[in-house]
Amino acid sequence: QIGLLLLLSLLALSLLQPFSLSAFVLHLPFAAVLLVAARQREDLCPFPWLSAVVLIVISLVPLLSGQSHVVAAPVDKFWAYAIAASLFSVGGVWLLRQSRLVAVWSSLAFLSPVLWLSVTYLQLPELLQGWHWSAITLMLGGAYIFYATQRLARAEHDIPAVWLLLAGHAAYSVAVAIAFQEAGLTLALALQLISLSWLIKRYQLQSVDWLVKLLVAVVVTRLTFNPWLLSYADTLGGTHWSLWTYGGATACCVVAARFLNSDNPLRAWLEAAALHLLVLTLGAETRYWLYDGQVFIDRFSYLEAAINVNLWAALALAYHYRGQLSEHLRGIYAVAAKVLLCASLGAFALLLTAHNPYFGYQVVATTPVFNSLLLAYGLPVVMAWLVRRYYVARWRNMAGVVGMVALFVFINLEIRHLWNGDVSDYLPTSSGELYTYSLVWLLIAIGAVLQATRLQKTQLYKAGMCMLLAVIAKIFLVDMSDLAGLLRVASFMGLGLALLGLSYMHKRLSGETS
Template sequence: MDDIGIGTLILVALATPVLAIAGFIIALVQRSEVRRLTAQVRVLDARIAALKAPPAPAVAEPAPPAPVQEAKPSEKPAPDATAKPQPVPSAAKAKSGLEEALGARVAVWIGGLALMLGGIFLVRYSIDQGLFGPAARVVAGMLFALLLLAAGEWLRRNERTSRVGGIPAAHVPGVLTAAGTTTAFATVYAAYALYGFLPPALAFIVLALVATGTMLAAALHGPMLAGLGLIAATALPALVSTDEPSAWGLFTHLVFVSASAFGVARIRSWQWLMVAASSASFAWAAVYVAAAGDAGSAPALAAFTAAFLALVGLYHATAPLRDEDAARIDWASNAVAAAFGLLAIAVAVIEDHRTASLVLMVLLIAGELALAIWRRRLALLLPAAAITGALAIFTFNLASWLLTDPTTAFPFPGEAAALPSRIGSLLSLSAILGGMIGGVGLALAWRQPEQPLWITGARAGGAVAAPLAVLAVTYWKVAAFTPDLRFAAVAIAVAGGFAFLTERFARREAAYAMLAAATAATATGTVAAIGLALATSLREGFLTVSLAVLAAGIAWVHGSRRIAALPILAMTVGVVVLLRTGLDPLMVSQGIGTTPIFNGLLWAYGLPAAAFATTAWLFGRQGQSRATGLFEGLALLYASLLFAFQIRHFSTGGDLRSASASLGEVGLQVMTGCLIAVAAQRLSLSRPGSVLRVGSMALGALSMAGGLFGLLLAVNPMFTRDSIGNGLIFNELIPGYLLPALAAGALSLHSHGRRPKWYVLAAGVLAGLLVFALISLEVRAAYHRPILSVGTMSAGESYAYSVVWLVYGVLILIAGALTGLRELRLGSAAVITLTVLKVFLFDMNGLEGVLRALSFMGLGLALVGIGLLYQRLLFPPRAPVPE
């Protein structure tokens, strides 16, 4: 008989005692339910009898009033059934609270601990004094344990439940029972570890029975025993060692312990106990697989996983029906079943993905799905199964197969490819998992449309995620992210199926509103499948462009089918494109050509910009303000990137990744940024609060920062050894300073009255500084071109600076007078003040002869003229006021 047959028989044998325990638990639960229902029936019978009782006979004449008698002091008034119980005075509570807590609870706990330690110290004393032999010590320990257990049981049967001052008294029988089980466990362990009376196998069984019995006793004695028994039971495999560790022995022990814990958890409604037992068992399984897992332990691990999934099912089978009717999420049970579902992957991994192990893995995942079908509170197991399926495909190692396995042809039409012989197993597994999980989830969502929204969403979401995730991971493993039209064809087929289901679910929303979750899930799956098809067939910029066009397509579909999820999906696609660009903005740097303007940048950035603008326009017409704003921002961003990279391409001859930047390039970048900011600002005027408003301001601020720190500092030819060309006027200073100055001035003028004052002033100041740098550098170029940073300044050059600065200041003043802009007049004052300081501080010492005289004469005439301008045009004298 093969391993699978043996494993199946062992699984049946293992399930028999588990089912017996489950039957005992079910009987207890049903008995309590019968008692509760019987009490309710009695109450209802009493109410019905009261309603059927004949009314009291009417009195013909009123009886004379009874004589009033004084109540005797010994008489007590009859209690009022409707009166509320009087609260205990706070002073009395404060007086008795500490005393009751210490006397009724803490003292009992400390007493129980003292009993445990007393037993241990007695054994220790007997050992130190040599009073008894090893056998007598073991017998004495067991007698003391039995005495404590008997005392605990006697007290339990004769106890009276008491509550003192609202605080429950400590459970004395439970404390004594805990002391007894602890003493028994320690005694058995001493007989094994210290004296060697018990072989490992027998010691393990006896200790397991003590620990499990302790946990079962918790159903009668309280949660302390449950925790104590669970700790002892889960620590047992580490206490009892053997030279030949057995997976079957370990997993059988963990299943029995967990079954006991699950039963007690159900009887006493202690979900924490179920979670704790599951966590401990899962941790042991993970440690075993990591440390000693081999091919021989796969059947045991599969049986262990199946048993735990069955335990979760039995735990819910014994739950009251009202819990299921409430349809609340049982987070703990979902987490436990999902965690053990992951162990199914380990079954295949330790068997190196052999066919038999893959079958076991699929069956275990099917068991996880069965729980999700059976109980609505376990609906989250559907998306958990989707994650498990994707991880299962991820664990395949095709590289090792290529080295060890024979290969077979798996060709695309017109080509030949060599792939491992087990590639069929991988592809078949992908199809089975994707189809099984997806089919189950969608069938449940379709057949049970009246379920709560979260249940329908979990089912449909898991069903959609499974085939997409499995297909994506399979493509990764087989094609290693290289374009493969076969996977693209499969993705398109999946997208078509999801699109069909989206339409069907949308039509049923009028009758079943909860199906909106399924419609959203399938619509998301349609878009994701199309994106996956693009990702498997395109690369780099092609993928980005295709996703941008996909967003426009979603907006167009939303115009005719108002599915609520579509705008969110379109925005998600937009964010994905943005993230893709952020990871590598120069993703199309190779193969775009060297032709200016008409190159690959037009489709790489121009087409996404146009697609996003179209998407914003479509969503704007549909009243989708959030989506409109996002795509307006994306359109502005990609239009800016298009111009920026086109300038970069033109300046570097097509080398977008060049590390250097010239003066002309930076100047054109600043100019373009300012002009795009102006254009976006104009577009935003018709829509207050538009994203374009914020985007235009951000782009303008970024451009101004580039002009200030880039043009005036980083690439300033006075600080570099870069050539500006041999032309006196037409050189690199024109695109480097004049053009960005004009653009910054346009930004300032257009922002006046529409943007914050600081923004308008900053743009104007930048324009003035760039013009000032231009005229100064042109003077420098007249003497030292083409390298401006080389050479000393002559007297004539120094005098030329004074002249052009003074003329510039006067021109700014005239412009301010004509336009009425006070900012221009202030700028003029700053330039003229700088010129005056230069003449008096530098020209006086630096110039000699006629140049010094001409410098002061020119400055004097200019200042006099400026004064007349202010007197006649700006501030004319006022007419005298008649007396």
């Protein structure tokens, strides 16, 4: 109780005012006393770890407060932290040989050097710059992992080996943090997923599953919130960082998942992360090529919206399909699929309004049919059909409506494009273009009525009849206003024959269905 009170007092004082280097060093003998006391009484085993945590916290307080924690030269700070690391590491090894609490003292012995090295890097980054410090830390992590594999070869359920593996991967993380920044750091962290998955399969180390999940969470979080956390474009000198960062992290998750057995729940987490990172990779690559490498530029163009409408809908279907096969993450896949479908609908709404080339905001290539209109409004018809066919039932009606809207808009824009070479509303509308609209709309309405009659779809029948009435009104009020004489008579006769044919087919199909 006295030791705990002293530790809490030390922590409270550090939060109130900064400690001097001498005060920091004077607290190290107190930590040594706690190590000796823990050897005599096992109920005191939390105190050495607690003293280490308290000293680490008070060392990092200046990073939060913006003050200098230790009024001394950087070299003196370095040696103070080195002494603390040696004290706790040696003490942990000593107690590991003398006590039954293997997990407690293994963690203290092997993690202490890595933790204090991290504190040194955070407090004194100017001292640890350069590849040599990264190499030294990497060698420390490699030695830990090598020693752990040697112990696991003799006994698969060796507790110190587990902590050696954890400390080794932690040392690797510190090494890559020293050597790399931002994009390179994220990829380097993702590479650990492969080694951890291999170790889990090779030595049946289910106790480190949480570390894989933690790494997955860190990588996914960094790459998901990059626009608000980091700015890679300014630091990587024009390199194609989005491909090797997003794509590399995705590949790491895929490879790591393949190392694990199919019945391992951890494999489902890695596959879910891989699918999520694939979404981010495709999105980042789209923006990279559209905006000349500026992935996080504050812009959402017509072409990007056209690509994302189809991309997000396709990935939503992929999430839905993957959710049907998953036992543990079905809910997560379902939520992700809905989010992507809603994003796809939002992008399509922009294509109908703010980014609609008809309003003159976008330029469409003069190539007939095979232009951006096919991507923006034609392909969404296919995606809507796939959603209606393969997605959950309650979304089918909405998918059908979106598909019909996309088809109608696509046909009309293509007609205008074929007549004018562009679709802007500033271009004049010729009589031939007006007649083309009427003819195509009439065929669509007739097709909808006949299909609704054959399938007995009441809503489709009503929609077809409404469109038919609109076409007839357009023909009488707009198209025929410029006609006279025999052309007007021929138009009336053609419309009448079309309606008679529709009536005949409707009766025939009605008779067949009845």
